[in-house]
Amino acid sequence: xxxxxxxxxxxxxxxxxxxxxxxxxxxxxxxxxxxxxxxxxxxxxxxxxxxxxxxxxxxxxxxxxxxxxxxxxxxxxxxxxxxxxxxxxxxxxxxxxxxxxxxxxxxxxxxxxxxxxxxxxxxxxxxxxxxxxxxxxxxxxxxxxxxxxxxxxxxxxxxxxxxxxxxxxxxxxxxxxxxxxxxxxxxxxxxxxxxxxxxxxxxxxxxxxxxxxxxxxxxxxxxxxxxxxxxxxxxxxxxxxxxxxxxxxxxxxxxxxxxxxxxxxxxxxxxxxxxxxxxxxxxxxxxxxxxxxxxxxxxxxxxxxxxxxxxxxxxxxxxxxxxxxxxx
Amino acid sequence: xxxxxxxxxxxxxxxxxxxxxxxxxxxxxxxxxxxxxxxxxxxxxxxxxxxxxxxxxxxxxxxxxxxxxxxxxxxxxxxxxxxxxxxxxxxxxxxxxxxxxxxxxxxxxxxxxxxxxxxxxxxxxxxxxxxxxxxxxxxxxxxxxxxxxxxxxxxxxxxxxxxxxxxxxxxxxxxxxxxxxxxxxxxxxxxxxxxxxxxxxxxxxxxxxxxxxxxxxxxxxxxxxxxxxxxxxxxxxxxxxxxxxxxxxxxxxxxxxxxxxxxxxxxxxxxxxxxxxxxxxxxxxxxxxxxxxxxxxxxxxxxxxxxxxxxxxxxxxxxxxxxxxxxx
Numbered sequence: 001x002x003x004x005x006x007x008x009x010x011x012x013x014x015x016x017x018x019x020x021x022x023x024x025x026x027x028x029x030x031x032x033x034x035x036x037x038x039x040x041x042x043x044x045x046x047x048x049x050x051x052x053x054x055x056x057x058x059x060x061x062x063x064x065x066x067x068x069x070x071x072x073x074x075x076x077x078x079x080x081x082x083x084x085x086x087x088x089x090x091x092x093x094x095x096x097x098x099x100x101x102x103x104x105x106x107x108x109x110x111x112x113x114x115x116x117x118x119x120x121x122x123x124x125x126x127x128x129x130x131x132x133x134x135x136x137x138x139x140x141x142x143x144x145x146x147x148x149x150x151x152x153x154x155x156x157x158x159x160x161x162x163x164x165x166x167x168x169x170x171x172x173x174x175x176x177x178x179x180x181x182x183x184x185x186x187x188x189x190x191x192x193x194x195x196x197x198x199x200x201x202x203x204x205x206x207x208x209x210x211x212x213x214x215x216x217x218x219x220x221x222x223x224x225x226x227x228x229x230x231x232x233x234x235x236x237x238x239x240x241x242x243x244x245x246x247x248x249x250x251x252x253x254x255x256x257x258x259x260x261x262x263x264x265x266x267x268x269x270x271x272x273x274x275x276x277x278x279x280x281x282x283x284x285x286x287x288x289x290x291x292x293x294x295x296x297x298x299x300x301x302x303x304x305x306x307x308x309x310x311x312x313x314x315x316x317x318x319x320x321x322x323x324x325x326x327x328x
Numbered sequence: 329x330x331x332x333x334x335x336x337x338x339x340x341x342x343x344x345x346x347x348x349x350x351x352x353x354x355x356x357x358x359x360x361x362x363x364x365x366x367x368x369x370x371x372x373x374x375x376x377x378x379x380x381x382x383x384x385x386x387x388x389x390x391x392x393x394x395x396x397x398x399x400x401x402x403x404x405x406x407x408x409x410x411x412x413x414x415x416x417x418x419x420x421x422x423x424x425x426x427x428x429x430x431x432x433x434x435x436x437x438x439x440x441x442x443x444x445x446x447x448x449x450x451x452x453x454x455x456x457x458x459x460x461x462x463x464x465x466x467x468x469x470x471x472x473x474x475x476x477x478x479x480x481x482x483x484x485x486x487x488x489x490x491x492x493x494x495x496x497x498x499x500x501x502x503x504x505x506x507x508x509x510x511x512x513x514x515x516x517x518x519x520x521x522x523x524x525x526x527x528x529x530x531x532x533x534x535x536x537x538x539x540x541x542x543x544x545x546x547x548x549x550x551x552x553x554x555x556x557x558x559x560x561x562x563x564x565x566x567x568x569x570x571x572x573x574x575x576x577x578x579x580x581x582x583x584x585x586x587x588x589x590x591x592x593x594x595x596x597x598x599x600x601x602x603x604x605x606x607x608x609x610x611x612x613x614x615x616x617x618x619x620x621x622x623x624x625x626x627x628x629x630x631x632x633x634x635x636x637x638x639x640x641x642x643x644x645x646x647x648x649x650x651x652x653x654x655x656x
Binding site: 020 | 344347348351352372424427428431448453455457458460461462464465466467468469514587588589592593594595596597598599600601602603604605608609611612613616619634635636637638639640641643644645646648649651652653655656
């Protein structure tokens with residue numbers, strides 16, 4: 001079986017999908033679709049066409065799964081339900097609070113058109129969600145802890161950039177080491193927002209900006225920073241480019257719980273990711289699940305799916321026999 | 329839905345299943361079956377009958393899933409295929425090398441009788457297998473590392489107990505901290521057997537036994553100890569009972585790999601378990617998967633399954649909607 005993939009949107013995520021396809025023997029990149037002028041978009045694969053997004057529908061029969069690489073704020077809520085009318089689709093929609101609505105929209109569209117769709121694939125939502133589901137099921141009496149970082153938070157960086165006098169900003173979310181250690185030791189701590197993560201901001205000022213006022217405005221910003229211990233560093237544009245262009249990220253999911261007649265035995269389950277490239281890792285997860293989408297479609301299993309619905313065997317290039325013999 | 333469970337075999341694992349059922353709202357323990365004289369077996373649940381194993385077949389219609397809590401060496405290879413003729417069954421068969429044969433036997437039996445069976449459920453095989461499968465799929469270019477411990481290895485303890493002059497023995501498998509750290513740092517080390525784990529043995533001697541000769545025999549025992557750095561401690565029977573009766577265990581699964589045009593980005597995925605009670609945790613996993621077995625049976629999905637075949641949604645007491653809203 002070869003899974004023929006199309007990419008819609010060639011940013012960091014689209015580029016990552018292009019790379020991830022090359023690590024498999026059974027997926028193939030058929031075309032990259034862009035809303036920009038195709039002649040302005042140079043991709044890494046010389047023999048793959050770059051096509052205007054308006055032409056997508058004429059590729060219906062050449063693509064098994066369309067990997068939609070847009071943003072969760074405005075792109076995916078429109079694109080995924082729309083293209084599920086014509087394609088099997090997969091996205092990495094990551095606005096947790098809006099997942100039920102997005103699911104309902106995509107499901108309606110995919111069920112009506114007899115396609116298989118999958119949303120919220122990546123690491124959180126994605127692998128972290130899987131960990132929460134598995135560990136809650138196998139350890140019903142316990143507590144969940146999720147920590148993010150160290151990594152750049154796009155939303156918090158954007159919030160700083162919107163401040164008058166700020167030319168550029170990058171904000172790192174960092175788990176508090178003592179909190180991690182306490183959870184890891186099975187102490188079941190009750191942690192406030194401030195006790196779980198610290199925030200570190202690197203800011204480039206516009207000429208004449210008031211550093212002290214900006215630092216105060218950042219640290220007191222409600223929702224984003226007021227509930228955290230935040231450190232602000234003012235740096236030059238050169239330093240920003242040299243030291244803060246990376247896309248590393250990661251995090252931790254814990255389940256800490258007990259078993260036994262009197263709950264006398266404690267257990268700690270820990271899952272962690274250390275990622276040099278957040279978008280490339282997310283893309284790698286997308287490509288594995290795109291394989292599952294094609295297999296479900298071939299079985300006539302239509303509608304919208306999430307990572308909770310997919311048996312692990314469908315993700316693998318290896319046969320069930322090979323998996324049982326070598327990985328079980 | 330209530331899942332009515334029977335337990336076959338009331339050792340540590342059977343007792344663990346009995347405990348785990350109490351942590352759920354949708355499973356119920358119907359009876360405990362034993363090969364011993366039922367009147368000699370006292371269980372923790374006063375209102376659950378203890379029944380002779382020979383009477384099992386008359387309970388066919390009262391049990392949704394039979395949890396077979398025997399040993400992998402001689403019990404399960406016989407019991408699981410046999411009882412899959414009459415029941416939906418689940419076991420924790422953990423002799424990795426024999427899984428394909430056990431699978432084939434159980435599958436033939438369950439397919440013929442239209443039952444759903446599941447083998448090799450627990451943490452290794454089980455959750456660790458899941459981690460290997462998921463992480464291989466999402467990071468195809470990489471290396472796997474599994475470490476066990478710190479915990480008692482039953483097989484290695486038994487090997488020492490068979491030595492002339494040994495009254496009792498307990499052997500701990502312990503991961504080497506430097507090896508863990510190197511893998512965690514993404515250094516992709518090539519590790520020999522000796523570099524991954526150390527072995528620590530606690531031995532009670534029979535009167536007049538030659539401690540020096542026994543220590544040498546342990547350390548030079550092929551397969552079991554010769555390839556490891558092993559420490560041997562001679563202790564009293566009282567000390568054995570006081571300090572080495574615990575059933576704690578655990579371990580680590582890592583996937584370390586790269587993505588990017590030139591594989592320039594490294595990623596490390598780590599999953600670990602720290603368990604106060606190995607059998608109670610294994611039992612907890614069995615009960616969650618027993619729920620899935622019943623659901624697959626109700627869907628008419630017969631034959632033998634492993635953790636690779638089960639979508640996570642089937643493990644949970646929560647509805648798919650709740651899982652999407654709260655854990656995705």
